[in-house]
Amino acid sequence: MECDVCGRLMWQWPLDPNEWAEEIWSCSWCCAVTHVGGEWFEVSRPPYAPVDRRWETALAEGLPPDPAHAFGFFENTLCGIELPGIGPSDYLWLPERLNACGACREAAVVIDERWPRELRDDHARISIAKRLAK
Known part of the structure; x- marks a missing residue:
């Protein structure tokens, strides 16, 4: 996965398999984190924090x-x-x-x-949530 903050490749955390197929990806350059999956099947990108x-x-x-x-x-x-x-x-x-x-x-x-100034507000990283039909 490519980092949405700096464009470098991210690496996946070694998580045990879980019922929601959650994945966590991190960038080793800027340390941005992206969560994929979960109960609501979402792409969650926590915003910049000082x-x-x-x-x-x-x-x-x-x-x-x-x-x-x-x-x-x-x-x-x-x-x-x-x-x-x-x-x-x-x-x-x-x-x-x-x-x-x-x-x-x-x-x-x-x-x-390493975080660009334009990506430092609470809404700069887009997260997507979509509830899967049961």
């Missing part, structure tokens, strides 16, 4: 709480730490905090700059 509202805090056994890292994708932090079972917590990663990882902050800023 750096301070885009990333969750990474959580994993063996990952110390300081500095606080941003969860990227697939068992990685934005700064490149890879641990088995690493994932997002229920809390946003806040780059302005004193204990925020500086390398994660730098990566988040670089990724943010």
Whole structure:
């Protein structure tokens, strides 16, 4: 699938088969995400979010709480730490905090700059929902 934000190829998340045939695709360049399928069979494209509202805090056994890292994708932090079972917590990663990882902050800023200005409002990415007949 081609990314609607930057035009690069996206990669599919390795999800277990599910009843709604849901797929999640991510762009490794701009980190845009596209969801396909689901109960309403939709193409869902979450809108742009600024750096301070885009990333969750990474959580994993063996990952110390300081500095606080941003969860990227697939068992990685934005700064490149890879641990088995690493994932997002229920809390946003806040780059302005004193204990925020500086390398994660730098990566988040670089990724943010890859989003074109014209795609930064809430309605810039088109999502399509279509209820399937039962």
